[in-house]
Amino acid sequence: METKTLVINGIPRRLLVNPEDMLADVLRGQLQITSVKVGCGQGQCGACSVILDGRVVRSCIVKMRRVPENAAITTLEGIGTPTCLHPLQKAWIYHGAAQCGFCTPGFIVSAKGLLDVTPNPSREDVRDWFQKHHNICRCTGYQPLVNAVMDAAAVMRGEKKPEEIEFQMPADGHIWGTRLPRPSALAKVTGVAEFGADAAYRLPPETLHLALAQAKVSHALIKGIDTSEAEKMPGVYKVLTHKDVKGKNRITGLITFPANKGDGWDRPILNDEKVFQYGDALAIVCADSECNARAAAEKVRFDLELLPEYMSAPEAMAPDAIEIHPGTPNVYYDQNIEKGQDTRPFFEDPNNVVVEDSFYTQRQPHLPIEPDVGYAYLNEDGKLVIHSKSIGLHLHGLMIAPGLGLDFANDMIMVQNTTGGTFGYKFSPTMEALLGVAVLATGRPCHLRYNYEQQQQYTGKRSPFWTTVRYAADKNGKLLAMETDWSVDHGPYSEFGDLLTLRGAQYIGAGYGIPNIRGKGRTVCTNHCWGAAFRGYGAPESEFPSEVLMDMLAEKLNMDPLELRALNCYRKGDTTPTGQEPEVYSLPEMFELMRPRYKAALEKARASSEGRIKRGVGVSLGVYGAGLDGPDTAEAWAELNEDGGVTIGACWEDHGQGADAGTLGTAHAALRPLGIPAEKIRLVLNDTSKAPNSGPAGGSRSQVVVGNAIRVACETLIEAMRKPAGGFLDYAGMKAEGRDVRQPGKWSAPARDCDANAQGNPFCCYMYGLFLAEVAVDVDTGKTQVEKLTCVADIGAICNRSVTDGQIYGGMAQGVGLALSEDYEDIKKHSTIAGAGIPDIKMIPDEMEIIYVESPRPDGPFGASGVGEMPLSAPHAAIINAIANACGARVRHLPARPEKVLAAMPR
Known part of the structure; x- marks a missing residue:
């Protein structure tokens, strides 16, 4: 250890540091400067960018021994504050450049470094700079970021007025269809938005930090798990295995089609009998620090009997392949499609033009900049409260509760943290059940953060498709018929595979408008990474x-x-x-x-x-x-406030897409008869103890299904406020007449599920x-x-x-x-x-x-x-x-x- 003075945002700070620690960890852990984000942890994403003695550096790969005495370090906090925004921050808000917001601090700091040396950059200068400094964004497609830098530079040169990069409310106050900044934008551009890993520094001292002991093979029988050496490691409180799980130790797919040959209970929380994929979790180390937990996890030993690994659908479909889940065939679901007439005559007709070929789409990784992270605890009522990146709070509660031995409605609360992008992988629960196991086994708050290797190896990916398609068309090009065949490599866990x-x-x-279609698809169980929803x-x-x-x-x-x-x-x-x-x-x-x-x-x-x-x-x-198929349903509520504003409650989960903006815009449009300004509409989102079941944020359903539930809630509130002679009661009038100031809204899509031949x-x-x-x-x-x-x-x-x-x-x-x-x-x-x-x-x-x-x-x-x-x-x-x-x-x-x-x- 050594003492070192750092000038942080203009203020000298004397610190005792480990020379081998990374600058990012010192800034975050010792100084609580959590605008500095750690994404990849390997200098590949730029989320941790700071300005060190005038140079933009990636602080996650800068060791403290390389940081000079009296080094000047600028983080986002030194660029602007919520009450005194820098032009870059204003431009970021104006151009919608903060979506999930996790990469935002690193980009703004990096952009500040550019404008310090190049006050009049070209667009290509900006792009070259972000390329050179490894600033990566997964949400925005980069164009809004470049727009923001260009406008901020113009303001700083005096060529634009600051108000030109500020949203101007329309004269009629109607925000539907405008570019009103999302409500979370200010917090994201100033670094005060608290993500899951940031919350770890605010948790109570008795919090346990978790690390997983994971399989390094893709298919094996588990003969034994030895935790004895891990339990002796410094700081370890307890090492948990499947024996410590109080419920069924399974995550259920919840909804399984009738024709599915499996039962949907195939994913263990902690693997007990078999390893099904590389990275499966077999034990959880609970320790006083993440560092100690990770060191101990390396000491857990597994006795495994290796089995054949089927890493693609064709391998798992081979006649000699063993069943990955004994008792369930590797091809566990078949899907037919039949529309119109038999297609064979159209392909046999020599007057028609026929084309056919086979295609493959890969196992695309979601690659959020923020790795998976969460924490959990028992509240004063003894309920298990799980905070995570979940974008399906009620769905996930129902999927994991039986495995934990709990009843979701009475024993659990699910809350979404500010989330650094998911792009769909969090439609499935990942760490939620693991956190639940640890809290229930130890009785203490627990925190779990994946590094990027774990993000890749443990969370689901887009399922590969092996597809063959044939078209028959007449000689003028009009499509007459299509035949299809597709195999879905869904990995070892079946949830939502059908x-x-x-x-x-x-x-x-x-x-x-293809009038005649015949085809067949199938879901295949393999030993590669399990399939999760992806955009x-x-x-x-x-x-x-x-x-x-x-x-x-x-x-x-x-x-x-x-x-x-x-x-x-x-x-x-x-x-x-x-x-x-x-x-x-x-x-x-x-x-x-x-x-x-x-x-x-x-x-x-x-x-x-x-x-x-x-x-x-x-x-x-x-x-x-x-939407989700068929009569997809959501619930919301609208409540009149004492000051004449309205609060909206819904679980419209936000993985960066703008749930807060969608909720606000929809509610404002629905409440127009009351003339309520946008700033008096408050949002209570994504906490199952406070907001109703609006369904998961997937399938682009939220604006339609949740939006309609919000609309109905607002319209119901308006009707409840209406006076017989015209006009509306205020809060006091509602209370005086005994009318409920909170009104529910529920909406179901007028849609019909597909039948066995995919018609509907x-x-x-x-x-x-x-x-x-x-x-x-x-x-x-x-x-x-x-x-x-x-x-x-x-x-x-x-x-x-x-x-x-x-x-x-x-x-x-x-x-x-x-x-x-x-x-x-x-x-x-x-x-x-x-x-x-x-x-x-x-x-x-x-x-x-x-x-x-x-x-x-x-x-x-x-x-x-x-x-x-x-x-x-x-x-x-x-x-x-x-x-x-x-x-x-x-x-x-x-x-x-x-x-x-x-x-x-x-x-």
Whole structure:
């Protein structure tokens, strides 16, 4: 240990430090400066950026022995405060650049470092700077961040007035459809938003810090677990195994389709009989510090009998493969689709044009910058309270309670922390049950934080699809029939696997009026990472093959790919693959808007292809339903406050998408008859002890289903306040007349579940996106650069334009990663944020354009549909089609890394 003086945000601080500790840990742990975030912990994400003696550094990889005496360190707190914002912070709010907000402090600090040395940067200067300093964002698609830096720089140079980067409330006070900043923006840009790992520093002294002892093989029988050496390690309070779990020690999938051959109880909380995947948790070490807990976890020993490892669907489907879950076949669910007539005659007719091919979409990792983290305790009523990144609070409580030996309604409370992105992996419970086991076994508060390797190895990923599709069309290009076959590699745990497989039936060929369809899909149990929801949930896997095959059909017909799609897109009389009539028919208008942009892009690509750089253009059509299948339901409440304001209660979970903005915008629109200003609408969100069951934040359901519940609650409150002679009672008047100032709202989607042949009306609202990708391919190396992305989007009437812009930019950016770089196949190589292929700012085009077509949805609140899933439904297919247009390389197996592009080029 040594003493060292650091000048922190202009104030000298004398510290006793370990020279081997990282600067980030000293700032966070010893000085409680929690605006400094630790994401990857390996200098790959930039969330921990600070300015050290005038240089931007990643503090998670700077050891204290390298920090000079009297070093000047600037963190976000030294740049601006909630009452005195720096122009960068103002611009970040104005441009919606803080979505989940976890990377925001690092970006703003890094941007401050840039403007200190380059006060008049170009957009490319900004992008180069963030690239050089490894600042990574998973939410925004980067464009809003660059916009914010450019505007802040203009204000600092005196070329713009500060009020030009501040939201101006419309004269009528109506916020629906505006760019009103999300309510959480101020906290995020000033670093006071408290994420799960930040809360660890505020927990009581008796808190235990947890570490997992995890399997380093993918399939084995557990013969024994030896915790004796771990229990002797410094600071260890207790080491827990499955013997310490008080309930069934299983997490239930909760909803399992009748045709599922499993029972949904296949995921252990702590593995007891078998290891099913690499990273399975076999023991929990509870200690006085995370460091001591992790050291002790390395001392837990396992006696394992290795079994064959089936790391893909084809391997697990092989005739000689053993059952991974004894008694349940590895292919445990089959999904048929039958629409219209028998398809065979259409494929046998020699007058028709037929195309067929096979495709693979990979095990895409979610790659949030914040790793999974949570804490739990017993409250004064003896209830187990779990705080986590859950985006399905009531759902998760019901999934884990039996395994813990509890009754969710009476024994548990679930609360969502400020969450650094999830993109769907937290639709499944991850650490929640582990925290519950530890608290119930020790009686003490417990905190668990994954490092990035654990984030990759323990949490779920997008399930790979192995898909074959056939089209039959007449010679004019009109689609007549489609045949499909798809296998879903869902890993070892079945939760929601059958639902995901149904998505293949719902979305392969979506967007086109295909009258006759036959196909079959299946869910396959494997030993690779378990499948979790990921933005798009089934659509990117399904629409990639059907959209690439559309280009192949166009080539065979000698027809333009855009015009082939326009010919076949939904029009009156057409139905979806499930036989449902679309709620709006806006696709022809969307094609009209895209057509001139597409033609201009083709001309530009032809004119600028030269030498080894070939440019190309690709299009794709993406469709997604807003909701969970069938009569999806949500609840909310609205309460009149004494000061005339209204409080809204709902569990509209927020994984960065803007739940607070959606709640506020929807409630404000519903409460317009009362004339309540936006600032007097308060939100009580995401605590099951205070807010009702609004359902999980998944499937782009929240704006439609939860939004309608909020609308109903507000309308019910208005009716309760109405005077017989006109006007409304105030709070005192309501109380005097004995009227309830809190009114409930409940809404169910007017939709119908699909039958055994995938026919039905599963969603009342859909989202539609038409994508245009412009790429440059180096034919010598096979490297692809996406130069521009365009999206014509119909998501209904827009609640908050800043939020929806951010969702679409971010979704398209994730589409670049899905198309070109992201994977979790090699368990060790892909266990870092960089190794898994996360796109940096120079991979994502600065040119991203959104054109909205706002077709009001009959069943959406104030005409709105959802947004989150649509932008990742099909942009990757447009990119792959653009590569083929550029150089003739048709990649069918994602991601399209350079070597695959080279191998696919015509010789």
